[in-house]
Amino acid sequence: MRAILTAILVLLLAAGGTLPLQERIQGQRLQLKYGGAHVTRAMRDVIGQGMAIGLLAGFRSVIADFLWIRGHVHWEKKEWLQQYNNMQVVTMLQPQSILFWDSGAWHMAWNIGYAERTDTNNDTIAQGIKRERIWHERARQFLMRGIENIPNRWDLYFKLGWLYDQKFKDPTLAAEQYGLAARFSDAPTYVARMHCRKLAECGKLSESYECWKSIWFQDHGKVPHLWNIVEREIRHLENEMNILDSQRVFPQQPRKPEPPR
Amino acid sequence: MTDARHEWVGFSPRRVWMIAVNTLTESVRQKVYLILILFALVLISSASFFSQFGFGEMGGQESLEQLKFIKDFCLGAISVFGMLIAIVGTAQLIPNELENRTIYTILSKPVRRVEFLLGKYAGSALLMLVSVVMMSLMFGAALKFKGDNHLKMARQEVSRAPDANAAEDAMRQLQKIHAAVYDPDVVKALVLVFVKLALLAAITLLVSTFSTSMVFNVAVALLIFFAGHLVGPAKEKWRENSGAQFVLTLIPDLSVFNVADDMILGHAIPWLYVAKVAMYGTVYIVCVIAASHFIFADREI
Numbered sequence: 001m002r003a004i005l006t007a008i009l010v011l012l013l014a015a016g017g018t019l020p021l022q023e024r025i026q027g028q029r030l031q032l033k034y035g036g037a038h039v040t041r042a043m044r045d046v047i048g049q050g051m052a053i054g055l056l057a058g059f060r061s062v063i064a065d066f067l068w069i070r071g072h073v074h075w076e077k078k079e080w081l082q083q084y085n086n087m088q089v090v091t092m093l094q095p096q097s098i099l100f101w102d103s104g105a106w107h108m109a110w111n112i113g114y115a116e117r118t119d120t121n122n123d124t125i126a127q128g129i130k131r132e133r134i135w136h137e138r139a140r141q142f143l144m145r146g147i148e149n150i151p152n153r154w155d156l157y158f159k160l161g162w163l164y165d166q167k168f169k170d171p172t173l174a175a176e177q178y179g180l181a182a183r184f185s186d187a188p189t190y191v192a193r194m195h196c197r198k199l200a201e202c203g204k205l206s207e208s209y210e211c212w213k214s215i216w217f218q219d220h221g222k223v224p225h226l227w228n229i230v231e232r233e234i235r236h237l238e239n240e241m242n243i244l245d246s247q248r249v250f251p252q253q254p255r256k257p258e259p260p261r
Numbered sequence: 262m263t264d265a266r267h268e269w270v271g272f273s274p275r276r277v278w279m280i281a282v283n284t285l286t287e288s289v290r291q292k293v294y295l296i297l298i299l300f301a302l303v304l305i306s307s308a309s310f311f312s313q314f315g316f317g318e319m320g321g322q323e324s325l326e327q328l329k330f331i332k333d334f335c336l337g338a339i340s341v342f343g344m345l346i347a348i349v350g351t352a353q354l355i356p357n358e359l360e361n362r363t364i365y366t367i368l369s370k371p372v373r374r375v376e377f378l379l380g381k382y383a384g385s386a387l388l389m390l391v392s393v394v395m396m397s398l399m400f401g402a403a404l405k406f407k408g409d410n411h412l413k414m415a416r417q418e419v420s421r422a423p424d425a426n427a428a429e430d431a432m433r434q435l436q437k438i439h440a441a442v443y444d445p446d447v448v449k450a451l452v453l454v455f456v457k458l459a460l461l462a463a464i465t466l467l468v469s470t471f472s473t474s475m476v477f478n479v480a481v482a483l484l485i486f487f488a489g490h491l492v493g494p495a496k497e498k499w500r501e502n503s504g505a506q507f508v509l510t511l512i513p514d515l516s517v518f519n520v521a522d523d524m525i526l527g528h529a530i531p532w533l534y535v536a537k538v539a540m541y542g543t544v545y546i547v548c549v550i551a552a553s554h555f556i557f558a559d560r561e562i
Binding site for chain 1: 325326329333334336337341426430433467471511513514522523525526528529531533534537538540544548549551559
């Protein structure tokens, strides 16, 4: 009996002794944004008992991957709502995966949207368009949730901008999102160019001009922009906005400014 | 029955090592182990084929999806099979010795119970190490095999790009695929998987010091494994309940060892974090082995 009590005491010491370390680890996990959603009753109903057990055993990502594959099966069978529910659960399990948010929104706005519009069961063309727009809106909300979960990466801002651009045909909102994506230093250079172009498209010519100029005055040796395109756009805006020759980046006199080093 | 305090007099690391090597040799020869490791290796090597279900063409975003699946699947398989090997392999160590009556011969020689226990645990830990290394090598081979195909396709995409924007995109994709295939953080995730399995083996050994049934040992160890993964959420849920908090404190939080998911998603895994978690695991292992020693030293054999 004494041995058992000693053993329990040792285990209590282990638990108590590691408590500060455990708290530090949890603190660092929070700081590093580790982990995913906790298992809820609603989630358990969608994923089934077997997968819920796997989830409880710490195999969150494997379950998410299998659900994602199951989502593809729903897609092939044109079971859009099941696929949608699946995407919701997958992103709940791995809210930090850009891949799931990006591909999920793309499925909704492009694949499912198109399938709904061209569905032969639609009575009228307008009905098809209406059904397609519902999926555009779902994709938009999905991406917004993705951004809430991953605000520190450029990818989803850009995808939302692309959605506004291609499906909502709204250059103002697209420009806003492209602008947010372009703030990140690791964003591809075309994101900044698309931002400037969309600003011009929605009538904000002076903002667009400033935007192009800010690109032009970057270090041409370090930033791999397509400088000929930037020059072309600046020249075009300078002509369109009738900028005074003295204030132009590219004056009409045959004097080409040296690109900054 | 012996006094646990006198057990350390004349302690011999050599005897511990001999028992460890013997335990490892015996475990490797077990059919259960061979079947488990074979299944694990087959499953891991087939991950690249599974990944093709529903993941489109190679070269684009689908490449990253497929590589993510391989990493998730393989690390999951290493964790599951490692857990099974740790529990089943350790649960039978003491009951088998008792059933075959070999323990009486061993302990009647100048072998202390603490040496016997440490030797058994060290053998089990070595078994874990061998298993994790074998499965990791297979995982590396599967990832490289698939990854090289994706890299080849991505390079072709770069050379075929119709304009500069597409070329920039393709180049980025190539870099992402390269980073996914040759990710050094995989090693950190595997180190923590090993520490988790070593802790699980220690807990199973503790259970087997007071139980004679292997089934009971396996069942209890499995329950602790599941409970260990639920400690984090449970602590959060019952923050106000001090009784529940106390009980939860006794169970090691196994979820802190799971960094594979976060590593695959591209989160950095600092060495400091790995060191802290490894230290947490090691402290627990030492205490669990000490508790096992106190119980085993007092056991009627």
